Amino acid sequence: MTERMTTSPAIPKAPPAGLVRFAQRIQRRVSSFAENMSPPPFALLDLVMSRWVSDALGAITRLGVADLLASGGPKDAAALASELDLHAPSLYRVLRALARRGLLVEADDGNFALTEVTRPLAKDHPSSMRNMVLEVTRERNVEVWARLHHSIKTGSSAWSTLHEEDMWAHLDARPEEHAIFHGAMVELTREAAPAFARALDYASYGTICDIGGGEGQLLATILAVHGAARGVLVDAPKVVAGAPRVLSEYGVSDRCEIVAADILRGVPAGRGFYLDKNILHGLSDELARDALRTWREAMPEGGKLALIEVVVPERGGAYLQFLDLQMMLVSFGGKERTRSELTELLASAGLSLERVIDTPSPMSLILAARAG
Ligand SMILES: C[S@@+](CC[C@H](N)C(=O)[O-])C[C@H]1O[C@@H](n2cnc3c(N)ncnc32)[C@H](O)[C@@H]1O
Structure with missing residues (x-):
């Protein structure tokens, strides 16, 4: 390996994937033990009503309560309501409910504070999940989940029962929704990126086209970890408009070109390494095959393509089950795929799956090259 590796203090080392999976298995066993100890009707209600917890967290995030608790320290409901112009008795009931669920701390003097788990609700937290929380609890999302039955009955997207345009066009036309969705993607990816950045010696393949x-x-994370690597970022015009800020935060702007393009029609050709995170799961098999063929055309001899996606276990085992349902609801035929489905899809576009690299995140890196 001739590559110069830089160690940026901003990019944490990821724990070993095996250790994380082991801890998650224990967590699942403990939760299922706790559920089995409750009388079944209560265990069931607890599960069903957990959506309300999510809504309450979404509301205190949206209204700025979490930010104020993070920046101003513990406060009671009256003080919070007066600073944020809210109805104090209603706010108190929400804070009390969250505190009794262990998601806030309620002191004897009536002050509430965030806990270790709820601190990332604040926008200035280094691992902030503010946009993710807003995204999941947004009306746009809640409405499609309320139509899950429609997708099960018809096999078609619940999104299309509510909107004329697809989700990308919908976001593009609504600046606030656009900022929340793409902010959420940055937050999710920020947590998983260090492990993917260290999974391969990217610079040895040539320029990386994301x-x-x-x-x-x-x-940005890959370029920060691999000091000799260069990159090209491709996405829709309104999305890449947010890229200069992220690239400059990581000090990699001078090694990254930004291209606004429709990725289903074409991507910059002749780059050594093509990266594609969470795109295929939003596409039906037909659209995914056509996109892969288009990207294959752009790949030089010896080039690589890495998909970063959830790999659904063929039998048993944990995966991001509900992300698969989200794709069913908001896309037109998108889904999470098993390894054999991914192998088949790649083959249909003239690509062969070389290996799958597991990481501590729920997603894997699927490395492919031109077949034959
Ligand atoms: C689920 S997000 C994933 C973003 C990023 N890869 C990540 O994992 O953080 C899907 C991305 O694909 C982009 N996208 C979808 N269809 C596109 C198209 N036809 N042309 C350009 N970009 C597109 C969206 O704008 C969005 O940024």
């Missing part, structure tokens, strides 16, 4: 790379969070 197809549908959003605002550049993954590419």
Whole structure:
């Protein structure tokens, strides 16, 4: 390996994937033990009503309560309500409910504080999940989940029962929704990116082209870890408009080109390494095959393509089950795929799956090259 590796203090080392999976298995066993100890009707209600917890967290995030608790320290409901112009008795009931669920701390003097788990609700937290929380609890999302039955009955997207345009066009036309969705992608990717950045010696393949790379969070992390690497970020015009801020935060702007393009029609050709995180799961098999063929055309001899996606276990085992349902609801035929489905899809576009690299995140890196 001739590559110069830089160690940026901003990019944490990821724990070993095996250790994380082991801890998650224990967590699942403990939760299922706790559920089995409750009378079944109560265990069931607890599960069903957990959506309300999510809504309450969404509301205190949206209204700025979490930010104020993070910046101003513990406060009671009256003080919070007066600073944020809210109805104090209603706010108190929400804070009390969250505190009794262990998600806030309620002191004897009536002050509330965030806990270790809820601190990332604040926008200035280094691992902030503010946009993710807003995204999941947004009306736009809640409405499609309320139509899950429609997708089960018809096999078609619940999104299309509510909107004329697809989700990308919908976001593009609504600046606030656009900022929340793409902010959420940056947050999710920020947590997973260090492990993917260290999974391969990227610079040895040539320039890295991140197809549908959003605002550049993954590419910026890879370039920060691999000091000799260069990148090209490709996404829709309004999305890449947010990239200069992210790239400059990681000090990699001078090694990254930004291209606004429709990735289903074409991507910059002749780059050695193509990266594609969470794009295929939004596409039906037919659209995914056509996109892969288009990207294959752009690949030089010896080039590589890495998909970063959830790999659904063929039998049993944990995966991001509900992300698969989210794709069913908001896309037109998108889904999470098993290893054999991914192998088949790649083959249908003239690509062969070389290996799958597991990481501590729920997603894997699927490395492919031109077949034959
Ligand atoms: C689920 S997000 C993933 C973003 C990024 N890869 C990540 O994982 O953080 C999908 C991305 O694909 C982009 N995208 C979808 N269809 C596109 C198209 N036809 N042309 C350009 N970008 C597209 C969206 O704008 C969005 O940024």
